Amino acid sequence: MSRTPPFRLPRGGRLIDRAFQLAFRFDGRHLRGVQGDTLASALLANGQMLMGRSFKYHRPRGPLASGAEEPNALFGLGQGGRFEPNQRASTTALVAGMVLRSQNCWPSLDADVGAINNWLSPLLPAGFYYKTFIHPRPFWKHLFEPVIRRSAGLGRAPVGPDPDRYEQAYAFAETVVVGGGIAGLTAARDAADKGGRVIVLEQDPVWGGRTPTDHDGGPAAIDALLADLRGRGNVTLRRNCMATGLYDHGYLLAREALADHDPNQGIPRQRLWRIRAGHVITATGALERPLSFACNDVPGVMLASAVRDFISGYGVAPGRRIVAVTNNDDAYRTALTAQAAGLEVVAVIDARPQARGDLPQAARAANIPVMTGKAVAKVKGGTHVEGVAICDQAGDGRVTGSLDCDVVAMSGGWSPVVHLYSHCGGRLTWDEPEAMFRPDPSRPPLGADGKPMVTVLGAANGDLRCAGDLERSEAPTMPVWVMPQDAPYKLRAKMWLDFQNDVKVSDVELAAREGYASVEHAKRYTTLGMATDQGKNSNINGLAVLSKALNQPLEATGTTTFRPPYTPLTLGTIAAEARGEAFQPLRKTPMHDWHASHGASFEPVGHWRRPYSYPRAGEDRHGAVNREILAVRNGVGTLDASTLGKIVVKGPDAGRFLDMMYTNMMSTLPVGKCRYGLMCNENGFLMDDGVVARLSTDTWLCHTTTGGADRIHGHMEDWLQCEWWDWQVYTANLTEQYAQIAVAGPRARELLQRLPGTIDLSQDALPFMQWAEGALAGIPARIYRISFSGELSYEIAVPAGRGLELWERLHAEGRDLDITPYGTEAMHVMRAEKGFIMIGDETDGTVIPQDLGLHWAISKKKPDYIGKRAQARSFMKDGSRWQLVGLESLDGRVLPDGAYAVEPGVNANGQRKTQGRVTSSYHSPTLDRPIAMGLVRHGPARMGQVLEFPLPSGEVMKARIVDPVFYDKEGTRLNG
Amino acid sequence: MAEALADIARVTGLGMVTIRADLDHAGDAIAEAAGLAIPGQTRIVTDGSRSLGWMSPDELLLILPAAELADAIAALTDALASEHALVVDVSDARAVFDVTGPHADDVIAKLMPVDLDDLPPDGLRRSRAAQTAAALWRIPGGFRLIGFRSTADYLRLILENAAIPGSGLAPR
Amino acid sequence: MLILTCPYCGVKAEETELSPGGEAHLKRVGPGGTAEEFEAYLFARKNIKGVHFERWRHAYGCGKWFLAARDTHTMQVYGTYKAQTAHATDEIVANARQARAEWVPDWPQGSEAVVG
Numbered sequence A: 001m002s003r004t005p006p007f008r009l010p011r012g013g014r015l016i017d018r019a020f021q022l023a024f025r026f027d028g029r030h031l032r033g034v035q036g037d038t039l040a041s042a043l044l045a046n047g048q049m050l051m052g053r054s055f056k057y058h059r060p061r062g063p064l065a066s067g068a069e070e071p072n073a074l075f076g077l078g079q080g081g082r083f084e085p086n087q088r089a090s091t092t093a094l095v096a097g098m099v100l101r102s103q104n105c106w107p108s109l110d111a112d113v114g115a116i117n118n119w120l121s122p123l124l125p126a127g128f129y130y131k132t133f134i135h136p137r138p139f140w141k142h143l144f145e146p147v148i149r150r151s152a153g154l155g156r157a158p159v160g161p162d163p164d165r166y167e168q169a170y171a172f173a174e175t176v177v178v179g180g181g182i183a184g185l186t187a188a189r190d191a192a193d194k195g196g197r198v199i200v201l202e203q204d205p206v207w208g209g210r211t212p213t214d215h216d217g218g219p220a221a222i223d224a225l226l227a228d229l230r231g232r233g234n235v236t237l238r239r240n241c242m243a244t245g246l247y248d249h250g251y252l253l254a255r256e257a258l259a260d261h262d263p264n265q266g267i268p269r270q271r272l273w274r275i276r277a278g279h280v281i282t283a284t285g286a287l288e289r290p291l292s293f294a295c296n297d298v299p300g301v302m303l304a305s306a307v308r309d310f311i312s313g314y315g316v317a318p319g320r321r322i323v324a325v326t327n328n329d330d331a332y333r334t335a336l337t338a339q340a341a342g343l344e345v346v347a348v349i350d351a352r353p354q355a356r357g358d359l360p361q362a363a364r365a366a367n368i369p370v371m372t373g374k375a376v377a378k379v380k381g382g383t384h385v386e387g388v389a390i391c392d393q394a395g396d397g398r399v400t401g402s403l404d405c406d407v408v409a410m411s412g413g414w415s416p417v418v419h420l421y422s423h424c425g426g427r428l429t430w431d432e433p434e435a436m437f438r439p440d441p442s443r444p445p446l447g448a449d450g451k452p453m454v455t456v457l458g459a460a461n462g463d464l465r466c467a468g469d470l471e472r473s474e475a476p477t478m479p480v481w482v483m484p485q486d487a488p489y490k491l492r493a494k495m496w497l498d499f500q501n502d503v504k505v506s507d508v509e510l511a512a513r514e515g516y517a518s519v520e521h522a523k524r525y526t527t528l529g530m531a532t533d534q535g536k537n538s539n540i541n542g543l544a545v546l547s548k549a550l551n552q553p554l555e556a557t558g559t560t561t562f563r564p565p566y567t568p569l570t571l572g573t574i575a576a577e578a579r580g581e582a583f584q585p586l587r588k589t590p591m592h593d594w595h596a597s598h599g600a601s602f603e604p605v606g607h608w609r610r611p612y613s614y615p616r617a618g619e620d621r622h623g624a625v626n627r628e629i630l631a632v633r634n635g636v637g638t639l640d641a642s643t644l645g646k647i648v649v650k651g652p653d654a655g656r657f658l659d660m661m662y663t664n665m666m667s668t669l670p671v672g673k674c675r676y677g678l679m680c681n682e683n684g685f686l687m688d689d690g691v692v693a694r695l696s697t698d699t700w701l702c703h704t705t706t707g708g709a710d711r712i713h714g715h716m717e718d719w720l721q722c723e724w725w726d727w728q729v730y731t732a733n734l735t736e737q738y739a740q741i742a743v744a745g746p747r748a749r750e751l752l753q754r755l756p757g758t759i760d761l762s763q764d765a766l767p768f769m770q771w772a773e774g775a776l777a778g779i780p781a782r783i784y785r786i787s788f789s790g791e792l793s794y795e796i797a798v799p800a801g802r803g804l805e806l807w808e809r810l811h812a813e814g815r816d817l818d819i820t821p822y823g824t825e826a827m828h829v830m831r832a833e834k835g836f837i838m839i840g841d842e843t844d845g846t847v848i849p850q851d852l853g854l855h856w857a858i859s860k861k862k863p864d865y866i867g868k869r870a871q872a873r874s875f876m877k878d879g880s881r882w883q884l885v886g887l888e889s890l891d892g893r894v895l896p897d898g899a900y901a902v903e904p905g906v907n908a909n910g911q912r913k914t915q916g917r918v919t920s921s922y923h924s925p926t927l928d929r930p931i932a933m934g935l936v937r938h939g940p941a942r943m944g945q946v947l948e949f950p951l952p953s954g955e956v957m958k959a960r961i962v963d964p965v966f967y968d969k970e971g972t973r974l975n976g
Numbered sequence B: 001m002a003e004a005l006a007d008i009a010r011v012t013g014l015g016m017v018t019i020r021a022d023l024d025h026a027g028d029a030i031a032e033a034a035g036l037a038i039p040g041q042t043r044i045v046t047d048g049s050r051s052l053g054w055m056s057p058d059e060l061l062l063i064l065p066a067a068e069l070a071d072a073i074a075a076l077t078d079a080l081a082s083e084h085a086l087v088v089d090v091s092d093a094r095a096v097f098d099v100t101g102p103h104a105d106d107v108i109a110k111l112m113p114v115d116l117d118d119l120p121p122d123g124l125r126r127s128r129a130a131q132t133a134a135a136l137w138r139i140p141g142g143f144r145l146i147g148f149r150s151t152a153d154y155l156r157l158i159l160e161n162a163a164i165p166g167s168g169l170a171p172r
Numbered sequence C: 001m002l003i004l005t006c007p008y009c010g011v012k013a014e015e016t017e018l019s020p021g022g023e024a025h026l027k028r029v030g031p032g033g034t035a036e037e038f039e040a041y042l043f044a045r046k047n048i049k050g051v052h053f054e055r056w057r058h059a060y061g062c063g064k065w066f067l068a069a070r071d072t073h074t075m076q077v078y079g080t081y082k083a084q085t086a087h088a089t090d091e092i093v094a095n096a097r098q099a100r101a102e103w104v105p106d107w108p109q110g111s112e113a114v115v116g
């Protein structure tokens, strides 16, 4: 049998259903709440006011607020990979079986050792770390940093991957209304009347905002609006959906909670909506401000609105004896609500000299004592409010009396929630009578059409007393930034502005005295507003204190920048589907599954996965590479070359166009032949290479590197569309249409001739650098006699859908030849043995073809090509550029890839001067010794010289400059 | 357990031809060879068996049963012999999925930044599905989505993820 | 995140469907150009706060490059137009001048000059 928790009121609670009890655990204790509770309301119902420890001083803290602005009551929730720190008790719905863990305390919330910082607080003013831990410098690394790291950070990071599922979705609407209170719902109705799609987003699980709590006719008014909107086909109402940021051109992000902290539903936990809004209406309401009086952070001091919410929303008494302290009429609602719920309202302390509005009068009529012109001098109590000392607001804090109480309900006025409006450039104006920043109607954020993108309505616009037709007269607020107004330092050093980061009035004053006059600097120096609540409570009060300290009007100080997200987003919603297997689109060739089932060890090449090598049992990746190379050099091997880019270029001007794209002449290439081509950018630097085949008089097929296909196709289209649009050329990227298989090795021809086909593969009929097409093994094929390995080699292109068929056929026919699949690493080593360059190894975006000794592939005859002018720049022709050579290590070890060759002397930065670097380096199984290529100053002229390569270990390796072609210099193997 | 939001089915057996030409000039010849009218900008025309989609101002995509591919390429090549034009077989370069069912819209809305209310019955929209290029048009009961062959597994994975039971986009 | 309407296919594309191509209306300098001309072509960019003309490719769509007149400060889009155009259209100029009266085009007026 369950007993009602001690602070659950016998009646009331608009948001809860007492019939459904929910058991949960808090720091090991077994407690009960009910359906509809938040963590905060459930804990308060159980008399648990102490909910956290502040970040810096570890002061005991209870809940301050009842909404998204809560700074204190933060918990770690969930287990294992689902653990999540800093979850706000005020906005997290209680779920049966929840496990709450208090944070920022050790060993426990009640007996926290870190609270010693509190006694040391006079020694830890703003900027303490900056000032203290600078000198002596060596102390930083070994002494200060480890200590600070241990005490830094709010909450723990989760361990292990998050097992929950997240997703995103796109939505489009002519109008998006943010805020499901009465202003938002009314605006949605009006927008829907005009036509077009309307989306309404409400952060809470319930509609209505403050209206149902604060106005007698509120629930009925909200219900009527909802009924109207639900009946319309063009309105979407989405609750539990927090609009977190507004970006250029009406792009709005919103996080919808679907199964938060309730992982057993099997659906995505959260969904990030990526909404494109024609127009955004923000009806985001206002946040109540705390008042700055001494010890305003003792558990039991709460915003007046929160006290009201806990009573009327959740049927929970935050305490039994309540003192309200205010500078406006609204807090009287709390007093009246509390009294109606049977709680004792000890007094309303009103800083204003007079209080004659409807609400104060109603309070007096209900026999609630009202004290005007008064202030709280100090809150009594340590871990719980025990009472308040009273003083005059217009004074220095001399105590005139005291009241016993267990809750202080404070209201320092209201600040419009202007975050979304401000994210994208909306400007604010200071409203002196209401003491608040509100949207400046003359400077709203602009959309793509240059017209205002956001309309702000209701309390968010500063219309604090609007509630549809439910308006009630309220007297003006009186700005009260410090209570009492002439409070001495002793009191100001106990007035909290930022409750989470422990920033006090005295800290902001200190920052001002030390010259941090800019609000952005003062924020960072003091950490005001830098906690997870991002200054929702502290912002305006802090600005006011800073302005006073700087002796300037608040408007001159301005606000810090409002940045998204409004409340923290889980990384899961940002990643959404892009995790695990779907992290990136893995591109697979038609033979991918064969490779996988034959033990391929894959490597990423762009988004492709290519076999690096095919290790056999008892063999590692590199052992396999060596075996594969020898198999190709001595027999025959197959490489899946399907990833190579294949771009067809056709038209009357195609030859002329390719002459511009490539450094060499492509227009003169005879039909049926192939030519190796180099492609540079306008800077003259080599960007891609590949074999070009002329298919017909007006058609060429250009091969690109694996990573280059899309980029080079885009590059071609760029020049065709934007520079030479009158040239008649069409291109198409056919990379994915073909599977391409390199069959290489002295027995390649023998193997291919075993397959039935219509293509004559003899040396005479198909010599090196020619192509032919026909049928091979019954598959339409184009065969290129090209070689990247230096061996007799055929590259066979067939429709992608038949690539696997041909591959398997080759392996079946070649079994007795010990046909061997080889991977990218064997390909790399073999090309290096031949001294062939590799884009991305020998090039790095600053290398021109001339550096690589590729003069033979640069036309001297052509008047122009992309990069030609750049290659004529003086420093490109300068003989001191680093140029391609071979490198032979003297001690038989493989040079580290990327190692620098040093020379005597140091540069302007005191670093060793360099004269070259290693660009490719391998063990050559063919030659059974290391080989390397590198770029070296004056390299080709320095054959035989020895260079020094210092290693990170301090050791120095030496290598001799040699010719970069290590194997088969005469090229006889090409012909088998 | 509830049902998936939509059926995700790989479609095979289709031939596809990319046609690049000056559509104003060569439109009639293409229409005759393809057996379909030239679609308007960002539209696709279909006779139930063949479809012809507008891909760009100078590019069409003909989709037809694979058995008719060779004849269609020959006919188009012939019809455009006197034009500056490009006719190429891209049948093997593509992966095709049909996404059908009462909540097919939701599946697409999770992956593509496309306003489906703005997609006419004969609209063809080229965009992206999550991180890969895709084109989309309506078929009875849902959508046909085409992407690149190499990303077929990725496309299937993200489509099936987006369709998991209980994850419909209707407000709750 | 920007939205730009592709003038070739009419699609209102969001930024993730586009790829950027830098400043528009650069005139290519080839082998005949002086060092100063070539430097200006290759490296000198206006980096304007205000009315800016830039290249975009409808990469996830029709594949065409187009030009956009956009305000780099307010993000207002004054218009998009085809790449084969020597200058922004008069309509785009009027839009820009309406938003920024102080701005004047840096090309000779009265010639809309659509080439190609």
Ligand SMILES: [Zn+2]
Pocket: C006, C007, C008, C009, C010, C011, C058, C061, C062, C063, C064
């Ligand atoms: Zn387009």
